[in-house]
Amino acid sequence: MNYFLASQPEETVNVTVESSEVWEILLGISGYTYAQLRHTFELDEQWKTWRNTMSPELLEALHEIQETNLWYGLLLLQNHWGAATVQDFLNGLDQESHQSLYEVLLPYYGQKSEADRKDTVINHTDKTRFARYAEFFKGHDYLEGYVRLLGERALEDILSLMKAVTKEWHNFIRSQPVWEKWVQALMYEEKENQGLNQSHAMEEIKRITGGAEYVPEPSVWNVKLVPHVSYRPWVLSLRTVDTKLLFYPVKEEYLNERGQPSSSLIRGHKALGDELRLQLLHTLVQGQSSLQELSGKFHMSKTTLHHQLSILKSAGLVSADKGVYRANTETLRRFSGKLDEYLGLKG
Template identity: 30%
Template sequence: MNVIDMSFKRTSYEVEVKYSILYECALGIAMITYPKLKDKLDKPGYYWDHLRSHLPDSLESELQYCQEHNTWKILLQLLHTQDFHSLMSFISYISDLTDQQLKYFSLPFLEESQEYNRHLASQGDTDAFNRMILACKQHLFFPQMIHFLSEVDMSELRIHLIEVMSGWYNEVVKKDEDETIGMLKRDYHGKLKMLEKAAPEEVVQWATGEEYKPEANISKVLLIPHYVYRPWTIQAHLSETKVLYYPISETSLTDQDDVSSLALLYKALGDEKRLRIVKLLFEKDRSLKELTDILGIGKTTIHHHLAILRSAHVVKVKESTYSLLHHSLSLLEPQLMDYLRRG
């Protein structure tokens, strides 16, 4: 068959960056209620086990409820409805929502074609709930979450959302709030500077370590930095928007200036073995075994050098295959010249 393709193909997207201690709070609740990940985070599993075992019984009860029904997702969806400047403003907002509004915002966004069903379901239409469940039947937890929302008493859900969010904030987040906000803010400003001199796709790849190509139904990528879920990037969808909750960079962990960030990049490249790794990855993507075999160096040593290159955003890894982040190298000279020309 002969086909003439006249469809619209998006070639780019807008990038927006936001940060908030409230996103950090909701993501912390998500993390602590997903035990499979506890040994795959920057902080070791025993740290999280110890933390959870010392939480008040009332908060532990709310976390168990969250673990059963994935209500952390509802918290994130509510946080995207508007910009909140404090925990109290967020709690007041949840308190003032009607039951129908709360149910609508709690239901996950699936795609534009399901928004009509989402509205009907928020009004209690059982058939609309069933159609939404059918539309996302392959998703990891959306069908169970939608079924839960079809039956839950909204007063019970409202109280739970307020209690789990305020409980986690007061018991876990508050004591390090200033330090955490400092890290998030540094990363936020770093990404804004990057947007001034790099393409949107390069900034997204720089932040997440993964390439995200334009999609026809996505006009904006929303980048939200986090510390608690490092080194993972969490993906979500809103209407015409891809949300990427990404791990803050190594340079954002401390109060470093642009000179320190630039020095970290050049230091990563200032080693003969690491330069040889970069050259090999410039040729093609390679596994750890391939790099070990070619260079004749032990796996532990190679892994150490790869970790340094990854922290400097020179290399990324996906499914045990290492790739070179070419845009990082292309930005070396512009970043250096930008620093040298400053008054």
């Protein structure tokens, strides 16, 4: 017996670019409170200067966000609402039911644990369920503690902190002279990336983000690309049930004044201006190494080396995959000519 199987259209992810002042405000809160990685951000020195002008209320709220990792929940909520203004975002915190809020705030782990997540949301008054669900994130840098916190702390207290830090950071950041330039740059970035070629989604993601490789994931039908200033130079990712978010750095030409050196040039020279980092780079050019191997070779703690390697990573000079570090030789070759190009010495 012969069967005729009609061809079906190939399904692919839907890619969109979404920027707003709200995203940048929440990413600013997130970046400022990301203690482990903040030293690699372009804005770190600026934030240190600005700290002296922050109100005690803002500093207290930022400290609590850092301790609780509730910045993660702020990003999940904005992804869900797509609030166009800070007031819209604050209204959502006031208007949503507790069950709806827990549905958004409780992170996705995987299809095998989705029933547990749903059960925790429905029975959110039973705090022991949060502790059980947190076990799925055992050993994660922050998500295990974040999930436990959702069960241990009253939702009213969580929302109060979220509202306080959002209002205080919004009032502070919009008073800075660079804020209008940032907002304009984000608008340009979104405008330049409308009308994407959805039939070549992976290529579009790589092009817009400046090289991020996205591998399709089960049940993800939407990829949301969010340009940012606060986390430059990093591309960050976040996953919900059906959406992948990639936060990528806004193009440098939208931020720099004429004659200003690129941040990649500055970042690269800072990364190379240290004897240990140069030695690490020399070792990795010879061949890839794990953190354990580097620790043995240099007779240093993995914590110390991880800190130094993160600086080289932020400059794009090395990369890591599953704990194995390697030198980005092509980036190094291009970087060697950037100073000549900036100084106008190329003939």
